[in-house]
Amino acid sequence: xxxxxxxxxxxxxxxxxxxxxxxxxxxxxxxxxxxxxxxxxxxxxxxxxxxxxxxxxxxxxxxxxxxxxxxxxxxxxxxxxxxxxxxxxxxxxxxxxxxxxxxxxxxxxxxxxxxxxxxxxxxxxxxxxxxxxxxxxxxxxxxxxxxxxxxxxxxxxxxxxxxxxxxxxxxxxxxxxxxxxxxxxxxxxxxxxxxxxxxxxxxxxxxxxxxxxxxxxxxxxxxxxxxxxxxxxxxxxxxxxxxxxxxxxxxxxxxxxxxxxxxxxxxxxxxxxxxxxxxxxxxxxxxxxxxxxxxxxxxxxxxxxxxxxxxxxxxxxxxxxxxxxxxxxxxx
Amino acid sequence: xxxxxxxxxxxxxxxxxxxxxxxxxxxxxxxxxxxxxxxxxxxxxxxxxxxxxxxxxxxxxxxxxxxxxxxxxxxxxxxxxxxxxxxxxxxxxxxxxxxxxxxxxxxxxxxxxxxxxxxxxxxxxxxxxxxxxxxxxxxxxxxxxxxxxxxxxxxxxxxxxxxxxxxxxxxxxxxxxxxxxxxxxxxxxxxxxxxxxxxxxxxxxxxxxxxxxxxxxxxxxxxxxxxxxxxxxxxxxxxxxxxxxxxxxxxxxxxxxxxxxxxxxxxxxxxxxxxxxxxxxxxxxxxxxxxxxx
Numbered sequence: 001x002x003x004x005x006x007x008x009x010x011x012x013x014x015x016x017x018x019x020x021x022x023x024x025x026x027x028x029x030x031x032x033x034x035x036x037x038x039x040x041x042x043x044x045x046x047x048x049x050x051x052x053x054x055x056x057x058x059x060x061x062x063x064x065x066x067x068x069x070x071x072x073x074x075x076x077x078x079x080x081x082x083x084x085x086x087x088x089x090x091x092x093x094x095x096x097x098x099x100x101x102x103x104x105x106x107x108x109x110x111x112x113x114x115x116x117x118x119x120x121x122x123x124x125x126x127x128x129x130x131x132x133x134x135x136x137x138x139x140x141x142x143x144x145x146x147x148x149x150x151x152x153x154x155x156x157x158x159x160x161x162x163x164x165x166x167x168x169x170x171x172x173x174x175x176x177x178x179x180x181x182x183x184x185x186x187x188x189x190x191x192x193x194x195x196x197x198x199x200x201x202x203x204x205x206x207x208x209x210x211x212x213x214x215x216x217x218x219x220x221x222x223x224x225x226x227x228x229x230x231x232x233x234x235x236x237x238x239x240x241x242x243x244x245x246x247x248x249x250x251x252x253x254x255x256x257x258x259x260x261x262x263x264x265x266x267x268x269x270x271x272x273x274x275x276x277x278x279x280x281x282x283x284x285x286x287x288x289x290x291x292x293x294x295x296x297x298x299x300x301x302x303x304x305x306x307x308x309x310x311x312x313x314x315x316x317x318x319x320x321x322x323x324x325x326x327x328x329x330x331x332x
Numbered sequence: 333x334x335x336x337x338x339x340x341x342x343x344x345x346x347x348x349x350x351x352x353x354x355x356x357x358x359x360x361x362x363x364x365x366x367x368x369x370x371x372x373x374x375x376x377x378x379x380x381x382x383x384x385x386x387x388x389x390x391x392x393x394x395x396x397x398x399x400x401x402x403x404x405x406x407x408x409x410x411x412x413x414x415x416x417x418x419x420x421x422x423x424x425x426x427x428x429x430x431x432x433x434x435x436x437x438x439x440x441x442x443x444x445x446x447x448x449x450x451x452x453x454x455x456x457x458x459x460x461x462x463x464x465x466x467x468x469x470x471x472x473x474x475x476x477x478x479x480x481x482x483x484x485x486x487x488x489x490x491x492x493x494x495x496x497x498x499x500x501x502x503x504x505x506x507x508x509x510x511x512x513x514x515x516x517x518x519x520x521x522x523x524x525x526x527x528x529x530x531x532x533x534x535x536x537x538x539x540x541x542x543x544x545x546x547x548x549x550x551x552x553x554x555x556x557x558x559x560x561x562x563x564x565x566x567x568x569x570x571x572x573x574x575x576x577x578x579x580x581x582x583x584x585x586x587x588x589x590x591x592x593x594x595x596x597x598x599x600x601x602x603x604x605x606x607x608x609x610x611x612x613x614x615x616x617x618x619x620x621x622x623x624x625x626x
Contacts (some may be wrong), residue, residue, distance in 0.1 A: 054572060060431045089345030107614045112372060114430050115617040118569050122609045129603040251558055254438050261435065291450060304436050305424065 015269075021178055027166035036283060038171045040180045040234045040276045047259040047271035049228035052255070055265030056189055057221045058201030062117040062253055063124030064229055066104065067097040069248030071132060071230025072237035073138055076147045079238075081137075086150030090177075092235050097230020099308075100127070100225045105222035109215045112204075121250060126249040143244030147237050149263055181228055186268055188224060197221050204246050258296070262303055264310025273311050337473030342591050344471075349482040350587025351487025357541035357559060357567040357579050358494060359535035366511045368529050369422065369433050369552045372505025373440035375561030376448075376534050377414060381406045383448055386457050387546075399462040399548070407541035414536020415534020417528050426528075441557060449554050459547035480547055486545065490538070491580050498576060507531065511574065566609045581620065587613025 021272040025037045046068055054058040078084045084092075103243075104123040111119055131138045138144065152169040164172075188194050196217050200207045204207045208214045238241040246252070263274025281299070286292050362376045384406035384604050385399075392398030417440065429507045467476040498504040510527055544545045550556075563586070571582025586605055593604035612620065 027607070054431075060429075060434070062434065107610070111613065111617045114573070115613065117430065117434065118370075118565065119610065119613045119617075121562075122569070122606055122613060126603060126610060129606055131602065141370070159351075240477040250562060254435075254441075257431075259440075261431070288602070291446045293442040294446035294450075297446070299441040300435060300439035300442070301421070304432055304439070 007226045009024075022095075022175055023172070026164050029289065031165070031167070032089075034120045034168055034171050036279060038174050038239055039169075040279045042232050042239060042261060042278055043176050043256070043275035044272040045178045045181055045235075046229055046232035046256050047263065047275045049180060049225045049232065050256050051260050051268075051271045052185060052189070052197075052221055052225040052228070052264055055267075056173060056194060056201065056272070057194055057197040057218060058204075059089070059218060059221070060113070060117045061108075061120045061222075062119030062223075062257070063104075063122070064225070064249070064256060065248055065250065065253040066120075066124035066127040067101050067226035067229040068233035068236070068252070068256075069124075069131060070100045070226075071097040071106040071233030072243045072247055075088075075232070076144045076237045076243035077137065079268070080144055080147050080252060082144060086238075090231065093230055093234035094227045095283060097233065098227035100230075101226025102219070105219050105226070106157070109222060124248065126248060128250070130250050132245040138243075138245070141245060143242055143246075144237075147242055147244040155235030170238065174225070174239070177235065182272075185228060185275055187226075188266065193220070195218070258300060262299070262310055264312030264314075264316075266309060267312040270310055270312035277311060337444030340472050341474035341476075343588070344474055344476050344480070345582070346587035346589075346591030348483055348587070349590060350583040350585075351484045352542065352546065353563060353567050354487045354580055354583035355490060355545070356539060357564040357571075357583060358490060358576065359538035361529060361568045361571070361574055361576060361579040362494075362507075364568065365505055365576070367426065367528055368427070369437070369527075370430070370435065370565075370573075371535070372437035372561060373417070373444060374535070374539050374564060376444035376559040377410050377539035377561075378543035378546075379448060379552075379554075379557040379558055380413065380442045381410045381454050382547050382556065383457070383543075384409045384540070385544035385547050386459055386552055387452075389459050397460075397463060398588050399459065402459075403541065403544035406544035407537050410540025410543070411533045411537035412612060414539075415529055417536075418532035422532065423525070430483075441561075445554065448557075450595075453553075454525045454554050456551040456553050458551045461548040464564075465548075480518075483545065487583075494576055499573065502609065503527075503530075504594055508511060514595050566605055569609055569619055570612050572619025575621040578619055578621030585620075 018257065022037060022041070026034050029037070046064075049062045053061045053064070071093040075086075075089045078089040078092055079086065090225040094203075099240065104120070104138070108116055108123070109117045129179075132141060133139065149166055149170055150173065152166070152173060153163070155169045155172070189197075196207075196212060199214065200214055202215055204214055233247065237245065259274040259278050260271040262277060264270030278296075280294055285295050289295070305312070309317065356374070356378055360371060361379075363369055363371050363374075363599070385402045388405045389398060392401060421436060421440075427438055455546050461479055466480050468475045470476075470479060496504075498507060502513055506517065506527055508560035509522075510524060514524055517527075553578045567582040567586050568579055569582075570585060571578030585608070589608050590602075597604060616622075
């Protein structure tokens with residue numbers, strides 16, 4: 001029934017195309033566009049890591065920002081205070097965030113539904129309180145300004161890359177790291193482990209009754225999601241040239257949740273679409289009005305009542321409708 | 333060294349915080365207990381109450397120091413707002429997953445927070461203490477401002493009134509029945525929809541009232557909504573989601589932990605209450621006085 005053109009279109013590796021296009025932004029785009037692209041890439045990683053809990057496992061974590069925050073603080077402190085290279089600070093950030101997720105998650109996964117959400121929120125607030133008050137280490141309410149860029153001097157000696165700015169080099173690094181992280185998460189979801197998580201989301205009681213260690217799987221998902229959130233946090237701290245307690249404050253958890261749901265939790269790329277949409281909308285709207293939260297709230301209301309499946313869900317429904325129409329016409 | 337009167341002062345300070353938080357958290361707890369909706373916008377209602385009270389005080393200023401009138405007007409205004417929100421928005425999501433309720437009420441946080449900024453600006457506003465409560469009372473060597481004593485009395489009065497209404501009145505019986513089994517209550521012919529609206533109006537009234545009453549002791553600033561809501565959540569969670577007395581004792585424990593936590597871990601008192609919440613959730617997820625969710 002499908003036309004040869006449509007079949008050919010499906011064979012194009014769209015993911016790769018998007019990444020290749022994203023890669024050329026520093027050459028063809030303005031400095032501002034590269035800035036936006038970096039922000040989108042980092043937000044996308046954060047949102048997809050949350051969706052590993054939300055969409056894949058069905059865990060409503062309202063404190064995912066804790067692991068993002070741990071990642072940015074670990075990376076920022078190691079690089080700024082101790083002068084360690086990024087190649088050590090980044091894995092340390094991912095490790096620190098997963099460790100935090102392991103400790104907190106151990107308690108969280110024993111609760112369900114609203115209690116799970118509340119406990120994740122409580123732990124994220126504990127992390128926030130520590131970051132906000134532990135002046136000697138985290139800089140307290142002043143934060144840690146002037147986190148250095150990773151040493152990417154070698155890029156200047158590579159042809160084609162040499163004419164780019166330091167922020168462009170960082171963008172390329174971010175893009176590669178985000179790409180690798182997303183690929184890893186996609187593999188995880190497609191693996192038997194990921195399918196177990198989906199089974200748990202569909203029906204935890206049944207999963208338990210067939211002998212699945214539900215809590216163990218949930219905890220593993222929590223740790224993995226925390227680790228990737230930590231990578232996003234580490235990149236975000238460098239991108240913003242500083243780490244601040246605001247990164248760990250609970251409204252940030254709500255923000256990433258909005259990105260994830262706006263894009264659609266039922267599709268792997270949904271949160272990426274949501275992150276890009278929200279970052280671009282934010283830039284666009286704040287140039288007209290300072291009341292961005294008002295607009296965001298309104299978007300959220302429309303989303304909740306009109307498109308519960310998010311943008312990806314809405315698009316999928318739209319395509320299904322088109323296909324049905326075409327099939328009807330072909331049949332008639 | 334800490335002497336007895338100092339500790340007593342600390343205790344009174346904690347009790348003031350506690351009764352004040354109870355005013356806010358009781359409404360949150362009521363709505364969760366009956367409607368199973370965790371209302372993030374409760375803190376925004378509190379903030380709107382504070383701004384409304386300030387506004388009415390300004391309007392009345394040429395005539396009289398109208399603090400009490402302003403507090404009442406603010407509470408009623410927020411109650412009206414709450415009723416509208418329940419009818420127009422919340423009503424449609426009762427049956428859906430928690431995450432949609434969290435997000436809907438969070439959307440309200442964003443919208444109300446920005447609306448307050450648009451209407452009242454971003455600078456600090458303040459309301460002076462009503463003249464009749466300007467002084468202080470000395471007890472066991474500690475000085476207690478009269479206004480704080482008034483807050484304690486109001487908190488205690490709301491606790492007793494709430495308990496009497498919930499246990500002794502027909503509408504209280506309906507509320508408790510709705511918390512246990514909504515369908516059954518509806519099947520018996522009760523108007524559950526109206527009951528829910530009423531609950532939400534009462535809850536918003538309490539939030540608006542506490543917002544208005546805080547204005548003489550705290551300045552009104554944007555951001556007071558997100559700060560208070562987490563505190564109110566902690567109180568409700570410690571006491572047990574939806575348990576009225578639990579919320580009362582949760583407030584008392586919160587106030588004292590905050591007040592004495594400062595002495596033990598200076599600078600980390602916030603940490604101590606979050607840690608308390610985490611420990612209680614781990615040991616008894618449904619809180620000290622709550623029941624497990626079915």
